[in-house]
Amino acid sequence: MPATAPHLLGNYAPVPDEITVTELSVTGAIPPELTGWYLRNGPNPHEAASAHWFLGDGMVHGVRLERGRAVSYRNRWVRTSAFTRGAGLRDERGNVDLTADVANTHVVRHAGRTLALVESSYPYELDCRVGHELETIGVHDFDGRLRTPMTAHPKTCPTTGELHFFGYGWSSAPYLTYHRADSRGELTISRPVEVPAPTMMHDFQLTTGHVAFMDLPVVYDRSRARTGMPYVWAPDHGARLGVLRRDDPYGEVRWFAIEPCYVFHTLGAYEEGGGQRLVLHAIRHDRLGDGVEFNGLTSLWRWTLDLAAGTVREEQLDDHRAEFPRIDDRLTGMPHRYGYASTAGGNRGGAIHRYDLREGTVASHRFGPGRVPGEAAFVPADDTPGGPGWLMAYVYDAATDRSDLVVLDADELTAPPVATVHLPRRVPAGFHGNWLADL
Template sequence: MTATPTAAATPPAPHLAGNFAPVAEELTTHELEVTGSIPPELTGWYVRNGPNPQDAASAHWFFGDGMVHGVRLEGGRARAYRNRWVRTSTFTDGARVHDRQGNTDFTAGSANTHVVRHAGRTLALVESSFPYELDCRPGHELETLGAYDFGGRLSTAMTAHPKTCPATGELHFFGYGTAEPPHLTYHRADAKGALVVSRPVEVPGATMMHDFHLTASHVVFMDLPAVFDPETAMRPGGGLPYRWDAEYGARLGVLRRDDPYGEVRWLTVDPCYVFHALNAYDEPGDGAGRGERIVLHVVRYERLGARGATLWKWTLDLATGVAGEEQLDDQACEFPRIDDRLAGLDAGFGHVTVARTPSSGPVSGALLRYDLRTGAVARHDFGAGRAPAEAAFAPADDRPGGPGWLLSYVYDAARDASDLVVLDADDLAAPPVATVHLPQRVPFGFHGNWLADR
C-alpha cells in the first residue's frame, strides 16, 4: 500500500513562534533559585505585562490577551514567581465592540501593555479600552478585580502610558478613538485617584497615539501620520488597522498644565513615528516669554512599520514655534525608561533596551544607559543566547535620581526559560547583582514596573 503524502505543517506566524509564543500555564512557584545576592532594600513585586493569547492565536503581536508575570522580592530572597492572565471581558466572554445599548464597550480589550500603580490601585493597561485593576494583597497577587473607569467618570479609552507628576501626584493620561470625534481626549486624575479633568482635543483625524509627554508645566501630544484604516479594521484577521500616510503630517501639541482647557499649540516636525517617549522637561526662559523651551527625548522610527528606531532629541522653542530635531545615536533600541520619580524633570539619565529577538535563530541583547547631558553611554551585554526585555528602575532610597537597580526579564535560549536580572544602574557594565531563575519562559512582551510595598 502506498502511503499518502501529508502536507507540511504551516509554520506559526513570527509573533507566535520562539519566545514570542505564548505560555500555556499559570504558575505559582515559591523560593526561587538565585545567583548572586538580591539587595535587601528591594521589597515588593516586579510585574511586567505582555500579549499571551489564550488560544495561542492572534492576527498581530499587539492583539494577544494580556498576561502579567510577577516576581516577589523580600528580605534578600526571591519569594515567588506568579503569572496570570488579565481576565478582561474579552478574555472571559469573547471579543466584542459594542455593549447591549450599542455604545462602544470600553471594558472589552486585552489589557496587555503596561502595569502601573496610582492612588493605591494597580492597573493593567492597553490603549484601546478601560484599564483593569489587579489585586496585589497577600494571597491574591495579580488576580483580576475588574474593569476600572474612575468611578464612572472615564468615558474614553485610556493610554497604556500615563504619567505621574512627582510634585503633585497627579496622573496625566489621554484616550484616543477611531469611530468619531473627539479623536483625542486629555484626562487628569488627582493624587487620590479622582478624575478631575477630561477635555477633548481637536485633531484632523484618527491616528495611533501610543505615548505622550509630561513636563512640570506642559503636556505634549504627538499627532503622527499613523492613520486609522477602517478597511483593515473591518476585515477579519486584518492585522493592525493603521497605515502610514506622510501627507497627514506630523506635529506636536503643547498644552499648559495650569490651563488644561486652554489652547493647544501645534509645532511641526518631520514625518516619523514614535511608540515611546523617554522623558521631557522645561527649559525656562528669561521671564518675559523669551527663550522658553521644552526638551523631549524619544525613540524615533522613520515611519510606521520601519525597523531600527534610534534615540532623538526634540527641542520646542515656544517663542518662535520651531521644533529642533537631533539624532543622538545610531544604535537601534526601544523601551526607554528613567527613574520615574523624575518624570517631567531633567532626569539626566535614560535607559533603553537593545535586543535581537527573532522568532527563530540566535537571540542576544544589551541594556544601555545614556547620560543625556554629556552623551556618554554605558552598556551591559547579556551575551549570546540571552535577550533582555524592558528594564524598570527600582530606587535604593528616597532620593530621586539617586542609586538604584535596573530589573529586566532576560530570555535564556539555552534552557528555554527566563531570568529576572538585577543590575546596578550606576555600574551597568558590572556583572549582575542578582539573577533570579524562573521556572518557565516569560514571552517577549511590553512594559512593567517595580511595585515596592511602601
C-alpha cells in the same frame, strides 16, 4: 492565523497556563532593601493565536522579592470581559465596549490601585496584596467618569501626585481626549483635543508646566479592522507635537510640525529657559509599515521646542537600535541626566543601555548571544530622585528556553548582574512593567 506567524514563534509564542512557584534560586545577592513585586505585562493569547503581536490577551508575570529572598513567581491572565465572555468591540446598544479588550500593555500603580492597561479600553484593577495571586478585581472607570479609552502610558507628576493621561478613538471625533486624575484617584479633567484624523497615539509626555501630545502619521484604516492592526503609514498626514499648558487645561494646544516619523515610547521631557523651551527625548522610528509592521530604523532622538519662536530643533543622539526607554520615574517632567533602553539582539546578543544625556555617552550591559532582555525598569535605592538604583528586566535565554529576572546596578551597568533570579519557565516577549514596592 497560521501557526508559523512570527509573533507566535520562539519567545513570542504564548505560554499555555498559569503557574505559581515558590522559593526561586538566585545567583548573586538580591539587595535586602527590596520588598515588593516586579510586574510586567504582555500579550499571551489564551487560544494560542492572535492576528498581531499587539492583540494577544494580557498576562502579568510577577516576581515577589522580600528582604533578599526571591519568594515566588506567578503569571496570571487579566480577566477582562473579552477574556471571560469573548465579548466583541461593541456592547448590546452598538456602542464601543470599553471593557472588552486585552489589557496587555502596562501595569502601573496610582492612588493605591494596581492597573493593567491597554490604549484601546478601560483599565483593569489587579489584587497585589501580600498573599493574593494577582487576581483581576475588575474594570476601573474612575467611578463612571471615564468615557474614553486610557493610554497605556500615563504619567504621574512627582510633585502633585496627579495622574495625567489621554484616550484616543477611531470611530468618531473627538479623536483625542486629555484626562487628569488627582492624587486620590478622582478624575478631575476630561477635555477633547481637536485633531484632524484618528491616528495611533501610543505615548505622550509631561513637564512641570506643560503636556506634550504626538500627532504622527499612523492613521486608522477601517478596511483593516478585521485582519489585524487597522492602521497604515500615511506620511502625507504630517507629524507634529502639541503643547498644552498644565495651568490652563482647557486652553489652546499649540502644534509644532516635525519631520514624519513614529514614536511608540518617550524617554522623558523637561523645561529650560524659564519654561520657554521644552526638551523631549524619545525613541524615533523613521517609519512604520502598514498594519504596524516594524521595518524602519530606531534610535534615540531629541526635540527642542522653542515656545517663544515657535520652532523645533530635531537631533539624533545615538545610533543603537533600541526601544522601551525609561528614566527614574521620580523625575517625570523634570531635568534628568540618565535614561535607559533595551536592544533585543544582534551579533553580540541583547543589551541594556544607559544614556548620559549630559555628557552624550552610552554604557551598555551586554547579555551575550541568545540572551534577550525586555524593558528595564528603574528601581530606586534611596529617597533621592536621580540617585542610585537598580535596573530590573526579564531576560530570555534561547539555549535553555527559560527566563531570568536580572537585577543590574544602574551606576555600574557594565558590571556583572547584582542578582539573577532563575525562573521556572520562559517569560514571553512582552511590553511594560514596574517595580511596586510594598506600601
